[in-house]
Amino acid sequence: MENKSETQAPGPLLAKAYEFSAVEKKWYAYWEEQKKFAATMDDGKASFSIVIPPPNVTGVLHVGHALNNTLQDVMVRFRRMQGYNTLWLPGTDHAGIATQNVVERQLAAENVSRHDIGRKKFIDRVWQWKEESGGQIINQLKRLGCSCDWDRERFTMDEGLSRAVREVFTRLYGEGLIYRGDYIINWCPRCHTALADLEVEHEATDGKLYNIRYPFTSGGGYLVVATTRPETMLGDTAVAVHPADERYNSLPEKAVVLPLMNRTIPIVFDTHVEKEFGTGALKVTPAHDLNDFEIARRHNLPSLKVMDDSGIMNEEAGSYAGMDRYVCRRKVVEDLEKQGLLEKIEDYQHGVGHCYRCRTVVEPSLSKQWFVSVKPLAEKAIAAVKAGQTKIHPKTWENTFFDWMYNIRDWCISRQIWWGHQIPAWTCEDCGELIVSNNDPVECTKCKGSKLVQETDVLDTWFSSALWPFSTLGWPDDTKELAFFYPTSVLITSFDILFFWVARMMMMGLHFMQEIPFRDVYLHALVRDADGQKMSKSKGNVMDPLLVMDKYGTDALRFTMTAFAAQGRDIRLSEDRIEGYRHFINKIWNAVRFSLLHIQDSQPCVVADLEPASLALEHQWILSRTNKTVLEVQRALNEYRFNDAAHALYQFVWHEFCDWYLEWVKGDLYGDNQEVKETGRGILFTVLEIIIKLLHPITPFVTEEIWSALPGDRSSIMTEPYPQEIAAWDNPAAEDAADLFMGVVTGLRNIRSETGIHPSAHVRATIICPQKGKSEILEENSKAILALTRVEELQILTEGRRPKGAASYIFNEIEIFVPLAGLVDVAQELAKLEKEQAKVATQLKKVESKLGNSKFLAKAPAEVVAGERQKQESLSAKLAKINESMERLQHLKE
RNA sequence: AGGCGCGUAGCUCAGCGGGAGAGCGCUUCCCUGACGCGGAAGAAGUCGGCGGUUCGAAACCGCCCGCGCCUACCA
Numbered sequence: 001m002e003n004k005s006e007t008q009a010p011g012p013l014l015a016k017a018y019e020f021s022a023v024e025k026k027w028y029a030y031w032e033e034q035k036k037f038a039a040t041m042d043d044g045k046a047s048f049s050i051v052i053p054p055p056n057v058t059g060v061l062h063v064g065h066a067l068n069n070t071l072q073d074v075m076v077r078f079r080r081m082q083g084y085n086t087l088w089l090p091g092t093d094h095a096g097i098a099t100q101n102v103v104e105r106q107l108a109a110e111n112v113s114r115h116d117i118g119r120k121k122f123i124d125r126v127w128q129w130k131e132e133s134g135g136q137i138i139n140q141l142k143r144l145g146c147s148c149d150w151d152r153e154r155f156t157m158d159e160g161l162s163r164a165v166r167e168v169f170t171r172l173y174g175e176g177l178i179y180r181g182d183y184i185i186n187w188c189p190r191c192h193t194a195l196a197d198l199e200v201e202h203e204a205t206d207g208k209l210y211n212i213r214y215p216f217t218s219g220g221g222y223l224v225v226a227t228t229r230p231e232t233m234l235g236d237t238a239v240a241v242h243p244a245d246e247r248y249n250s251l252p253e254k255a256v257v258l259p260l261m262n263r264t265i266p267i268v269f270d271t272h273v274e275k276e277f278g279t280g281a282l283k284v285t286p287a288h289d290l291n292d293f294e295i296a297r298r299h300n301l302p303s304l305k306v307m308d309d310s311g312i313m314n315e316e317a318g319s320y321a322g323m324d325r326y327v328c329r330r331k332v333v334e335d336l337e338k339q340g341l342l343e344k345i346e347d348y349q350h351g352v353g354h355c356y357r358c359r360t361v362v363e364p365s366l367s368k369q370w371f372v373s374v375k376p377l378a379e380k381a382i383a384a385v386k387a388g389q390t391k392i393h394p395k396t397w398e399n400t401f402f403d404w405m406y407n408i409r410d411w412c413i414s415r416q417i418w419w420g421h422q423i424p425a426w427t428c429e430d431c432g433e434l435i436v437s438n439n440d441p442v443e444c445t446k447c448k449g450s451k452l453v454q455e456t457d458v459l460d461t462w463f464s465s466a467l468w469p470f471s472t473l474g475w476p477d478d479t480k481e482l483a484f485f486y487p488t489s490v491l492i493t494s495f496d497i498l499f500f501w502v503a504r505m506m507m508m509g510l511h512f513m514q515e516i517p518f519r520d521v522y523l524h525a526l527v528r529d530a531d532g533q534k535m536s537k538s539k540g541n542v543m544d545p546l547l548v549m550d551k552y553g554t555d556a557l558r559f560t561m562t563a564f565a566a567q568g569r570d571i572r573l574s575e576d577r578i579e580g581y582r583h584f585i586n587k588i589w590n591a592v593r594f595s596l597l598h599i600q601d602s603q604p605c606v607v608a609d610l611e612p613a614s615l616a617l618e619h620q621w622i623l624s625r626t627n628k629t630v631l632e633v634q635r636a637l638n639e640y641r642f643n644d645a646a647h648a649l650y651q652f653v654w655h656e657f658c659d660w661y662l663e664w665v666k667g668d669l670y671g672d673n674q675e676v677k678e679t680g681r682g683i684l685f686t687v688l689e690i691i692i693k694l695l696h697p698i699t700p701f702v703t704e705e706i707w708s709a710l711p712g713d714r715s716s717i718m719t720e721p722y723p724q725e726i727a728a729w730d731n732p733a734a735e736d737a738a739d740l741f742m743g744v745v746t747g748l749r750n751i752r753s754e755t756g757i758h759p760s761a762h763v764r765a766t767i768i769c770p771q772k773g774k775s776e777i778l779e780e781n782s783k784a785i786l787a788l789t790r791v792e793e794l795q796i797l798t799e800g801r802r803p804k805g806a807a808s809y810i811f812n813e814i815e816i817f818v819p820l821a822g823l824v825d826v827a828q829e830l831a832k833l834e835k836e837q838a839k840v841a842t843q844l845k846k847v848e849s850k851l852g853n854s855k856f857l858a859k860a861p862a863e864v865v866a867g868e869r870q871k872q873e874s875l876s877a878k879l880a881k882i883n884e885s886m887e888r889l890q891h892l893k894e
Numbered sequence: 895a896g897g898c899g900c901g902u903a904g905c906u907c908a909g910c911g912g913g914a915g916a917g918c919g920c921u922u923c924c925c926u927g928a929c930g931c932g933g934a935a936g937a938a939g940u941c942g943g944c945g946g947u948u949c950g951a952a953a954c955c956g957c958c959c960g961c962g963c964c965u966a967c968c969a
Contacts, residue, residue: 017931202966209969227969277968291967351966364967400898404965496964526963563917564907570899570962572906576918583931584917594928643908647916662928670927746935752923753935759924790926843913850912855949864912864950871913 014596014709018589020553023705028142036718037147039087041484048079049087049485051469052148053493053501054156056095057130058102061140063527063573064494066545070561071524071642072492073146077697078637079489080147081722087485089472090141090148092134094157096420096461097191097357103129103419119418119456126419140546145554145700147718154472156464157421164471165421165464166438168512173425173436177373178413180425180434184290185412187365188355189311189325193416194369195355196460197409198500200362202351209348210333211278213341214239214256217264223256224343226278228350229288230336231329233258234317235306236265238284240295243269245280259341260332261318268299287366303366311363325363370414370423370457377507378405384506384516392521393640397495404499411504413460420458427453466504469517486513490520490640498523522640525570548578555699556582562698563646584650585702588695591658592706595688598669600711602681604689612729616676617741617781618664619683620734625656626687627729633694634722646698653691660742661687667784685710690723737777740814741785744778747809747816748789754832755807755820764793766803766817774814791818804892808885810836813877815885830889837882844875 031037039049050072055065072088080086103126104114114122141148154161172178185194210230213222223239236258241248254267265284272295273282286296286303296303306317311325320328336342353362382405384390385398392398414423426435430449435441443450464471469488473481487509491502502521509517548557559581564571612620629652636645668680689710696703696717707717748765757763769775778785778796786794802808806817807829847868850856857865 014928016929225969229969272967274968282969285969289967289969291969294967350969396898400964403897407965499965566908574906574918577906579931580917583929586931587929590929590932592928597928647908651916658928659933663933666927749934750936756923759926759934846913850950853949857949859949860912867912 014589014593014706016593018553018586018702018705020555020585020701021550024143024145024554024701027701027704028145031147031716031718032142032150034716035151036716037088037149038151039089039149039485040085041480042085045083045085047087047484047489048076048084049089049488050076050490050492051089051472051488052091053491053497054091054093054154054465054468055137055141056098057092057134057137057155058095058099059092059137061137061144061545063543063545065137065141066144066548066557067524067527067561067565067571068492068494069141069144069146070558071522071565073144073558073700074562074642074645074697075490075492075637075640076147077700077718078722080718081693081696081720083721085484087152087481088146088148089152089154089485090138090146090150091154091156091468091472092137093461093465094130094155094420096415096417096458097193099126099130100417100419101191101357114418122418143546143549143554145558147700152472156461156468160474161464161467161471162421163438164467164475165459166424167476168467168508169424169459169463170436170438171512172372177376178370178436179373180368180370180414182366182368183371183412184288184293184364184366185369186353186362187309187367188358188360188362189309190358190360191355191417192309194367194412194414195362196412196462199356200353201356202353204349205352206347206349207352209278209346210336211343211346212259212283212336213343214259214281214283215341216253217255217257218253221252222341223267223281224279225281225283227283228348229329230332231313231320231325232285232288232306233283233332234261234313234320234328235285235287235304236261236283237286237296237301237304238265238268238299240268240270240273240282240284241280242271242273242275244271245273245275247280259339260335266301268295268301270295270298289364293366305366307363307365369412370425372411372413374408374411374507377511378408378503380510381405381503381506384510390506390516390518390521392523394523397498397521397523401498401503405503408503411460413463414455414457415460416457418458420461421464423455423457423459425455427455429453462500462504465501466508467512469505469509470513475512482513487516488518490522491518492522492524494526495523496526520640524565527571527573543573543575548575552578552582553585553701555585555702558700559584559646559698562642563650565642584654585699587654587658588691588699588702589706591653591662592688592692592709594662595684596709599681599685599688602678602685602711604685605682607686607726610728612731612734615679615683616668617734617737617777618661618668618784619679620731621738622657622661622683622687623726623729624731624734625652626690627726630690630694630723631725634725637697649691649695649698653695657687657691660738663788664784667787693717693720693723696720740774740777741781743811744814744816745785745788747811747814748785748791748818751807751809751816751818752789755818755825755828757818757820759790763789763791763818764795765789765791766795766797766800766806766819768797768800768802768815768817770798770813772798802885802888804888808833810878810881810885812874813881815881826889826892830886833882833886833889837879837886840875840879840882844872844879847872847875 052072053068076086076088107114169178186197186200188195207228209226209228211224211226212230212233213224215222225239227233239256251267255264256267258265272291273280284292284295284301286293286301287305288307304316306313307325308314313320313323313325313328315321320331323331333342354360355362382402385392385401392401424437426441428435428444428447428449429451431444431447433444433446435445435452441452444452470482470486473479473486475482493502505517509515545557556578560578563581612623629648632648633645636648665680665684668676671677692703692706704717707714744767767778769778775796775798782794782796803817803819806819809816850868851872
């Protein structure tokens, strides 16, 4: 910016290169100050609303966020320009375990544990941390250009949402849909909390399958059981076999001695046991395995916990007490071996559950927890998707959704951590009554006692986010916001939280609002690195979107994200692509710089006054193409085909508007016919405005900067109406004529290039175009042909002698000749023609075999047949020309 | 074990029933008055394999090979 380039022309021009950094800061500040993102609630206007998938307060913007929020912002800006009452509601999630872990790590650095400072102080400390650095990701979203209504920012633990959480909990409890009980849950021995099934990540692991002998009580013989976790045998309370298993039809006795513990345990018959697996005998450890727990319930077996909350063997483990679970495993195996009770050890690959927050191996464990009975809620959600009230895009995800919902199991919602919504349940110390209430109770509802102790567990983070679409709009109050913006229009999120979040919002929304939370769900892919690996800090393959924005600008990143968002496929991001789209941003910038040289004291055309038919071909053509692009971009965005919208714009702006129209219109702008000049300026201005508006949802910064630099009084582009179809501009004839023109120009350029004629060399050319209508089009545009090909003299004939010693190019039935100053390289020309001849001949053969096929003629649609005939005609015309040329050259050669 | 998705130009990916496409990279030429973050002209693909449906298949169906991912209570 400092160096004024000498090539800069006068006038209020843009800098030579787009300096995104300052521009981005300037406009974002302006938009915020002017409250440009504020939702409107005007009667009579349709609403468009999105609630943001709230990032974790612990979060730092990663490429997944960049993709997710770019797509949301594209839709929001698009609808806002279309005139909707538009709300994009932002916020963050308290992310229970994740956040608690962060603060615990901080404490650990100070050699303190959360237990040292106690619950109250710990929570204060988390809040303090949240206030200090929780806003980080919000600022990063602002850098991305997100047009969220920041005055409405919410947090899953703010006052309003906490009220909603209590209300929901209390109501569900009252309806019997929340209950408390002893069940097997997934326990993380490191986080010291229960986890929902979904929060466990299964990993295929190479382990061992231990076959252990359980002797009969009489001392004669034994049963062999198999297990991957021998340490749990210490808690066995039975062995189970299948009732229909012949091997066990006539057992000598109905009990065995549990090795190492010397406890007699019964043999029970249960159909859960797979006869085919191992020996068909299953050890039953009710306190440490879900299936065993269920078997135990069916057979009234006792449960015995042998492990504590940290994965250390407890006093029930006898001599193994105090050992870590894995130390114990080794010792147990060793001892069994010594006693000759270890039949064999096999290599065995199986799935091992890990904590999704800290990767520790999860231990199934018996414990008292709170659950949501989800089946009745799931039914409503299934019905809503079936009925099309909520549509999932891409549709293939609907199957996955149904599959999960049909097989859904009760949701464990209690967590033994401190950061989160404390469960609103109290126990009366006097009479033991359990009280669930949305207000803190002061006395026992039963005995009026005042010694009430609140449940210490907190709720699963996803419990509060399940309420997000309506809790953020003011529920349980009956607010104007709910009336205007619920159901929300679309939820845009990553497919990996379809179950965690989307399904649960569906269930809660339908239950409490009696209405779906969103009409559309758009699930986008995961961003991976260039090798297809999931990006993660531990792998060190993360791409930091902040650095990308520093280097290439926000608009380049946004355009890349939009262009990559093809449905149903993972995204492999590489820096090259971002750089490529940065070039595109620069291209737009420079197209505008050029345009500004000419439109300074001009005005865009009034569309209604425009009579396309009276305009020169270049204008008719660009207007027709502009209209098609408007239609395509609108259609694509309406259908969430983000990549199609981006590609349509890229193709049009660069390869039609810049490559052809701007070069073509230069003839008008630099000419001396004032009327032609004025028309050129007007159309250029008009099309340019449309392009900038079309681009704005994807690249907000550069378009706002450009908008402000265009002549005329202008406020923000954000509230300009989005371009709409102008049917009068549609002009297939002009597009055909332009194709002809471009074909000829390309032909001339090809000859120059292939024959090595220097760009500044004088050139004369002859075109033989037998069709009168076409030759007239070329004649009318001959000046432009000269300008675009740097040909000095052009002869356009409908028939005539082919010039001797000329290089040629055949385009359909049109022949283009450029006489060469020196001798024509006959051999080279012939080689070129031969190649072309072969290509055309193959094409023609294909077409003719089709046309010679009576079945094709009978069954193919008429327009396809007609198309083939036309193809045949032009191909054979072309082939004939090629053959003639070749003959002439052969002749010349001799 | 089921389910989903993917194998198209050197690389990254669109297309998903009627003439093989884009970006990057590559080759040659061009300091043409918006842009070298540029312009022009090119080279480059038995559209994973085999069968089937169809007048016509990269696209639809089946099987196979290779690669991802998700769900799952065979220890």
